[in-house]
Amino acid sequence: MDLTAIQNPQFLKNMSNEQLVQLSKDIRQFLIEKLSKTGGHIGPNLGVVELTIALHKMFDSPKDKLIWDVGHQSYVHKILTGRACQFDTLRQYKGLCGFPKRSESEHDVWETGHSSTSLSAAMGMAIARDLKGTDEYIVPIIGDGALTGGMALEALNHIGHEKKDIIVILNDNEMSIAPNVGALHNILGRLRTAGKYRWVKDELEMLLKKIPAVGGKLAATAERLKDSIKYLLVSGVFFEELGFTYFGPVDGHNFDDLFENLQYAKKTKGPVLVHVITKKGKGYHPAENDKVGTWHGTGPYKIETGDFIQTKQAGPSWSKLVSETVRKLAREDERIVAITPAMPVGSKLEGFASEFPDRMYDVGIAEQHAATMAAGLATQGMKPFLAIYSTFLQRAYDQIVHDICRQNLNVFLGIDRAGLVGADGETHQGVFDIAFLRHIPNIVLMMPKDENEGQHMVYTALKYDDGPIALRFPRGNGLGVPLDDELKQIPIGTWEVLREGKDVAILTFGTTIPMALEAADQLAKEHISVKVVNARFIKPMDEAMLHELLQANMPILTIEEAVLQGGFGSAVLEFAHDHGYYGAVIERMGIPDRFIEHGSVNQLLQEIGLTTANVVERISTLIPRKQKRA
Numbered sequence: 001m002d003l004t005a006i007q008n009p010q011f012l013k014n015m016s017n018e019q020l021v022q023l024s025k026d027i028r029q030f031l032i033e034k035l036s037k038t039g040g041h042i043g044p045n046l047g048v049v050e051l052t053i054a055l056h057k058m059f060d061s062p063k064d065k066l067i068w069d070v071g072h073q074s075y076v077h078k079i080l081t082g083r084a085c086q087f088d089t090l091r092q093y094k095g096l097c098g099f100p101k102r103s104e105s106e107h108d109v110w111e112t113g114h115s116s117t118s119l120s121a122a123m124g125m126a127i128a129r130d131l132k133g134t135d136e137y138i139v140p141i142i143g144d145g146a147l148t149g150g151m152a153l154e155a156l157n158h159i160g161h162e163k164k165d166i167i168v169i170l171n172d173n174e175m176s177i178a179p180n181v182g183a184l185h186n187i188l189g190r191l192r193t194a195g196k197y198r199w200v201k202d203e204l205e206m207l208l209k210k211i212p213a214v215g216g217k218l219a220a221t222a223e224r225l226k227d228s229i230k231y232l233l234v235s236g237v238f239f240e241e242l243g244f245t246y247f248g249p250v251d252g253h254n255f256d257d258l259f260e261n262l263q264y265a266k267k268t269k270g271p272v273l274v275h276v277i278t279k280k281g282k283g284y285h286p287a288e289n290d291k292v293g294t295w296h297g298t299g300p301y302k303i304e305t306g307d308f309i310q311t312k313q314a315g316p317s318w319s320k321l322v323s324e325t326v327r328k329l330a331r332e333d334e335r336i337v338a339i340t341p342a343m344p345v346g347s348k349l350e351g352f353a354s355e356f357p358d359r360m361y362d363v364g365i366a367e368q369h370a371a372t373m374a375a376g377l378a379t380q381g382m383k384p385f386l387a388i389y390s391t392f393l394q395r396a397y398d399q400i401v402h403d404i405c406r407q408n409l410n411v412f413l414g415i416d417r418a419g420l421v422g423a424d425g426e427t428h429q430g431v432f433d434i435a436f437l438r439h440i441p442n443i444v445l446m447m448p449k450d451e452n453e454g455q456h457m458v459y460t461a462l463k464y465d466d467g468p469i470a471l472r473f474p475r476g477n478g479l480g481v482p483l484d485d486e487l488k489q490i491p492i493g494t495w496e497v498l499r500e501g502k503d504v505a506i507l508t509f510g511t512t513i514p515m516a517l518e519a520a521d522q523l524a525k526e527h528i529s530v531k532v533v534n535a536r537f538i539k540p541m542d543e544a545m546l547h548e549l550l551q552a553n554m555p556i557l558t559i560e561e562a563v564l565q566g567g568f569g570s571a572v573l574e575f576a577h578d579h580g581y582y583g584a585v586i587e588r589m590g591i592p593d594r595f596i597e598h599g600s601v602n603q604l605l606q607e608i609g610l611t612t613a614n615v616v617e618r619i620s621t622l623i624p625r626k627q628k629r630a
């Protein structure tokens with residue numbers, strides 16, 4: 001079938017199961033081909049082909065609300081809702097978003113990227129429906145990984161209590177990105193192998209009714225009996241205890257099984273949970289056999305071999321550099337414990353995990369718990385290293401304020417994917433962490449200029465005994481500079497002059513240093529002498545150097561790949577104001593006050609005006625300002 005001809009899911013209503021099986025094959029083929037060129041979340045999407053078709057056949061989107069948790073598995077939904085023709089642009093600048101997007105389609109009723117929000121959103125929509133007196137179905141689709149997130153559990157608790165009509169589809173493939181973890185995972189494992197609970201209950205009720213004289217009475221107490229039966233058979237039906245009617249396990253690749261259970265779910269009052277078992281990567285051998293999560297999300301690959309198409313990188317992966325340096329130091333310091341909220345592969349902690357299995361904790365998608373657990377470890381004199389992406393650290397803001405910083409505990413935050421991340425777009429840009437950490441008392445916040453300084457900063461962080469310390473580093477790879485054999489501590493709060501100059505000073509750190517140096521080179525040709533400072537400590541700042549610059553009346557340009565509001569440049573402005581340098585010429589470059597969509601990092605930097613050419617231009621306007629003032 002020509003998938004690009006699909007306008008909306010209506011066409012599914014009249015299709016036979018045989019036709020749907022063929023459609024599933026066509027969709028898989030389409031995804032494997034398109035994603036081999038663009039990259040994307042291949043494994044999760046191949047796993048939900050039949051499930052998505054079944055949902056669109058059984059429900060009436062957009063009237064009925066299909067809410068995709070995380071949203072990385074919404075590609076099949078995008079195909080069925082008329083967007084197949086845009087797949088060549090998937091995750092590219094101005095192209096199709098890799099997550100649900102309300103502006104893209106009326107069928108995308110909820111935007112995601114971060115995990116575990118679907119059940120709360122569903123509850124909000126269900127309350128609105130009931131207040132308005134409408135009758136749409138509300139259908140959140142959540143993975144077994146996303147279900148480990150605290151928000152999802154909070155919502156389950158509330159939905160079960162309120163008894164709202166919500167049909168939760170649990171897509172259980174036993175994987176988060178990496179294999180799923182936790183007690184909940186074990187409960188699902190038991191349910192998976194326990195056989196179909198609904199049938200057992202129904203059959204027993206029928207059987208009881210058939211017994212003469214006492215049968216009716218017994219059947220009347222079947223509700224109570226249900227409890228003992230399920231305990232007998234399933235040793236604790238977690239979801240029923242929470243107030244949900246549980247249907248499952250359902251074979252998520254079998255249309256008969258899916259339709260039958262979704263039909264039951266539609267007829268059932270109150271909250272329902274349909275437990276669907278799927279296979280991540282289904283239909284594409286390399287993805288189907290992936291045991292670690294490599295095929296969760298990928299770049300381009302060769303279809304025949306499953307080899308990834310690598311672009312040559314100058315330096316080592318930042319995540320690897322940081323995690324491996326922590327691992328090296330953990331050999332000498334038994335207090336070091338590594339923590340990841342469900343990202344052992346992305347954070348490159350596999351080596352640490354194999355060498356120190358007792359000192360490595362994957363806590364599931366539980367950033368808040370991870371942060372407070374780190375604080376707990378630190379109270380006992382341990383040295384926790386919390387490896388966490390900037391964007392997901394947003395979830396743990398209160399834990400950082402209340403538990404880590406307020407108690408001034410020695411927690412080392414390794415803030416990965418800091419700055420623009422590219423193809424994942426708005427929900428994943430790591431651009432807020434400076435603004436939401438800088439104002440918290442006690443924290444030290446730093447970012448290295450290259451991987452060599454990065455490894456020294458890891459050492460500095462793990463030697464630091466005065467409270468929380470955070471190292472932010474970008475997505476991708478280092479610059480390819482040589483690495484010193486011996487690690488050394490960098491004095492806290494010290495900046496480094498990379499290039500002397502007398503007309504203007506650029507204060508910047510991390511990924512924007514190369515553009516500052518290039519701009520300085522170009523301006524030198526126009527006889528403008530630019531001082532470039534590696535402002536590697538965002539907090540505390542190098543106050544001595546700031547006083548020196550401001551006293552010398554040097555115009556200052558700050559550059560950061562982070563939001564301007566509340567950022568590093570704001571800190572410099574505050575400093576100047578607070579110390580009475582009222583006439584200081586200070587300009588800031590960074591990310592404007594809006595969400596930045598997907599695209600390559602370079603395209604995004606162009607869009608927001610954060611390039612060498614923009615720096616040159618900005619400095620050219622700074623010099624006349626200084627002259628005017630003088």
Ligand SMILES: Cc1ncc(C[n+]2csc(CCOP(=O)(O)OP(=O)(O)O)c2C)c(N)n1
Nearest residue numbers: 044113114115143144145146175176177342
């Ligand atoms: C708050 C948050 N933390 C971490 C992630 C990174 N992440 C994206 S998908 C995913 C795993 C989701 O597993 P599951 O819900 O089972 O979906 P599957 O990919 O297995 O279909 C994780 C950890 C995220 N998106 N949001």
